[in-house]
Structures are given as C-alpha cells and as structure tokens.
Amino acid sequence: MKEKIKLYILTGFLGSGKTTFLTNVLKDLEGKKIGIIQNEFGKIGIDGEIIKKDGMELVELNRGSIFCSCLKISFVEAMNEMADRDIEYLFVESSGLADPSNIGEILEGIEVTKGDLYEYKGAICLVDGVNFLEQLDDIETVERQLKHCHLVIINKTDLIDNDTANRIKEKIKEINNRVKIQTSAFGKIDYNFLDEDLLETGMIGSEDTTNTPENKPKTLNLTFDGTVKKEDLNKFLDNIKKDTYRIKGFFRLEDGWNQVDVVNKLVDFKRVNEEKDTSRLVIISKVGPQIIRPIFNTWNNIIGEEMKLR
Structure with a gap:
C-alpha cells in the first residue's frame, strides 16, 4: 500500500x-x-x-x-x-x-x-x-x-x-x-x-473564507523588451509602490538580469544568472484599476520607452 x-x-x-x-x-x-x-x-x-x-x-x-x-x-x-x-x-x-x-x-x-x-x-x-x-x-x-x-x-x-x-x-x-x-x-x-506533530493541539473548525471573486485584488502585468538603468526603475517603483500590496518580477538592467521585489517601502534588486525572454513585473494594486493611469504616467515620465500593461 x-x-x-x-x-x-x-x-x-x-x-x-x-x-x-x-x-x-x-x-x-x-x-x-x-x-x-x-x-x-x-x-x-x-x-x-x-x-x-x-x-x-x-x-x-x-x-x-x-x-x-x-x-x-x-x-x-x-x-x-x-x-x-x-x-x-x-x-x-x-x-x-x-x-x-x-x-x-x-x-x-x-x-x-x-x-x-x-x-x-x-x-x-x-x-x-x-x-x-x-x-x-x-x-x-x-x-x-x-x-x-x-x-x-x-x-x-x-x-x-x-x-x-x-x-x-x-x-x-x-x-x-x-x-x-x-x-x-x-x-x-x-x-x-x-x-514534530504540529496538530497535537487540534484543528480549528472550518469557516467561510473571505476570498471571493468580488474582492479579488486587481493584478497587472507589466512587460518591457528593452534595458533600463537601475536608478530609473527604482525611481519608477518608488513612485507607485504606495498604491500596491506587492511588486515582483525579473527585469533586464544595465548590469544584467535582476530579480525585483517590492514590499511596502522596501525595493530590493538581486542579480540572477538565468536569461529571461522579456522583462516583467506583477503588480498587485491596493486601489484597484485606479493605479493604471499613474503607472503609465510615471513610466513615461521616467523611462519614456514603450511597455505593455495587461
């Protein structure tokens, strides 16, 4: 068995x-x-x-x-x-x-x-x-x-x-x-x-989850085919992060591919060796679709090159 x-x-x-x-x-x-x-x-x-x-x-x-x-x-x-x-x-x-x-x-x-x-x-x-x-x-x-x-x-x-x-x-x-x-x-x-037996204190009974299709947060995917300066991407993230729960992904910067991780006020970059097909960020919004216009405006003001947001 x-x-x-x-x-x-x-x-x-x-x-x-x-x-x-x-x-x-x-x-x-x-x-x-x-x-x-x-x-x-x-x-x-x-x-x-x-x-x-x-x-x-x-x-x-x-x-x-x-x-x-x-x-x-x-x-x-x-x-x-x-x-x-x-x-x-x-x-x-x-x-x-x-x-x-x-x-x-x-x-x-x-x-x-x-x-x-x-x-x-x-x-x-x-x-x-x-x-x-x-x-x-x-x-x-x-x-x-x-x-x-x-x-x-x-x-x-x-x-x-x-x-x-x-x-x-x-x-x-x-x-x-x-x-x-x-x-x-x-x-x-x-x-x-x-x-260890983590269940030795027993399991609490099930409840209805608060996760519903209606309250699912707005999630956006930003993709970009070029290379940007780290200081420019950092400035872009600094400007939009207050309206997000989380931003993460992989981006091609001047020093190579970086794993990007944004939690509250902290913006973190970590070099990775593996090549990616395109730069991409997942953005989870606190303010729903209202974040879309600020993302485009901030990107155009700082980066100025075409990106896609879905």
Missing part, C-alpha cells in the same frame, strides 16, 4: 518570505521526492521560476486564491493529480492574500474524491516582522492566516528590535493562543518541525 503523502500548507501575507522559506526547506529535504503547488494572484507565475529544480513536481495556480470559489476546483484537481505522482511531501504555498479558513472543508472534499492519500501535517504561517503590526490593523487576511495555522515563523527578526518582536508574539497569542512560534532571519529556522 502506498505511503501517505505528507502535506503542509504554507501561508503568510505578501512579502513575508514564504518562497525563501520554502527554498530552504527544499535544501533540507535534499534527496526526498517533493511536490509543490504554488498559488499567485498574477497571471504570470514568478515564484515558480525561483524555486524550480530537477526532480521536483511543480504546479502553478494563478489568477486568484486557491481558497476562493474562483480557483477551489482547480486546487482540488491539482491535489488529486499530485496524489498520483511519486512524491513523499507536498507543500502548498498559498498566495499572500489567501484566507485559508476553509482548508478543512477542502481537505475533506479531496478525501471524498480521491481517498485518504494525504497526511495533513499542518499549516505554517510566515509573519513579516517588519510590517506585521501595521498589516494586522489594516488587513483581515493576516488575522485569518494566523487563526488557522499550527506553526508561526516570525521572519526578518534581524531587522527589528526585541520589544517589537515581543509585541508581535503577544498579538499572535491573542489571535491563536495554541500555536507554536519560532523566529527566523532570511527564512532560516530549525527544520525539526518536519518531525
């Missing part, structure tokens, strides 16, 4: 470090057969390119949340498909805007359609230590992610002081007083959680 696949759900708001964390977990599980379902709101999957490696089974589900009715059927189908593959672990990295409150209901549906093939090991929530307290006040999804998880990892602790870290822990315990908490810098932690 086939051994059950160990299933982990990975949550955390945009920019909390989920993909970096997952990359480190994959290194720790070197030699194991791994499956990954990656969920992004944009039409273009960016993170899949970052973690892709030989021997890994990867499915990308874009253009919505896997917990929303707009993608829930696709998620169940992907889970059923993964169950037929020769893997030992399956990690589901949900979108940063995903509310996993109905995960219990989805897992029950998978068991009904496919059988008891998964061993659910729990939900792990990444917390952005720098921006968490502000996010918690503004975004309901952040609280929902904490409420329905079994391990919290407070990330970016190298960028905050002890008082802030303690305040974050207190807030987390107010929302979920049973959850285990670890701290991390650069997504690195003690990976002993892979051998």
Whole structure:
C-alpha cells in the first residue's frame, strides 16, 4: 500500500518570505521526492521560476486564491493529480492574500474524491516582522492566516528590535493562543518541525473564507523588451509602490538580469544568472484599476520607452 503523502500548507501575507522559506526547506529535504503547488494572484507565475529544480513536481495556480470559489476546483484537481505522482511531501504555498479558513472543508472534499492519500501535517504561517503590526490593523487576511495555522515563523527578526518582536508574539497569542512560534532571519529556522506533530493541539473548525471573486485584488502585468538603468526603475517603483500590496518580477538592467521585489517601502534588486525572454513585473494594486493611469504616467515620465500593461 502506498505511503501517505505528507502535506503542509504554507501561508503568510505578501512579502513575508514564504518562497525563501520554502527554498530552504527544499535544501533540507535534499534527496526526498517533493511536490509543490504554488498559488499567485498574477497571471504570470514568478515564484515558480525561483524555486524550480530537477526532480521536483511543480504546479502553478494563478489568477486568484486557491481558497476562493474562483480557483477551489482547480486546487482540488491539482491535489488529486499530485496524489498520483511519486512524491513523499507536498507543500502548498498559498498566495499572500489567501484566507485559508476553509482548508478543512477542502481537505475533506479531496478525501471524498480521491481517498485518504494525504497526511495533513499542518499549516505554517510566515509573519513579516517588519510590517506585521501595521498589516494586522489594516488587513483581515493576516488575522485569518494566523487563526488557522499550527506553526508561526516570525521572519526578518534581524531587522527589528526585541520589544517589537515581543509585541508581535503577544498579538499572535491573542489571535491563536495554541500555536507554536519560532523566529527566523532570511527564512532560516530549525527544520525539526518536519518531525514534530504540529496538530497535537487540534484543528480549528472550518469557516467561510473571505476570498471571493468580488474582492479579488486587481493584478497587472507589466512587460518591457528593452534595458533600463537601475536608478530609473527604482525611481519608477518608488513612485507607485504606495498604491500596491506587492511588486515582483525579473527585469533586464544595465548590469544584467535582476530579480525585483517590492514590499511596502522596501525595493530590493538581486542579480540572477538565468536569461529571461522579456522583462516583467506583477503588480498587485491596493486601489484597484485606479493605479493604471499613474503607472503609465510615471513610466513615461521616467523611462519614456514603450511597455505593455495587461
């Protein structure tokens, strides 16, 4: 009889470090057969390119949340498909805007359609230590992610002081007083959680998710075929970032290809060796389609060359 696949759900708001964390977990599980379902709101999957490696089974589900009715059927189908593959672990990295409150209901549906093939090991929530307290006040999804998880990892602790870290822990315990908490810098932690029973405190019952087709955020894809100066692209991003939840992608700059990552006020560039077919950014808007005109105006004023925005 086939051994059950160990299933982990990975949550955390945009920019909390989920993909970096997952990359480190994959290194720790070197030699194991791994499956990954990656969920992004944009039409273009960016993170899949970052973690892709030989021997890994990867499915990308874009253009919505896997917990929303707009993608829930696709998620169940992907889970059923993964169950037929020769893997030992399956990690589901949900979108940063995903509310996993109905995960219990989805897992029950998978068991009904496919059988008891998964061993659910729990939900792990990444917390952005720098921006968490502000996010918690503004975004309901952040609280929902904490409420329905079994391990919290407070990330970016190298960028905050002890008082802030303690305040974050207190807030987390107010929302979920049973959850285990670890701290991390650069997504690195003690990976002993892979051998622990994260569900020993039990699972909270399913609720209706707040993710609906009606409240899905506006996501735009910017593509460009030329080369720009880093200082010009940085100036462009600085001008539009206040109206976005997240900007990420790959761009050809004068020093070569760069991975671009924008979270709140922080704009980060990282050189990559792999050539891309075109420069592209996924932009998740806080203000809906109203961001379109400012993007075009700012781009024309700073860059001045033709780009496409879809």
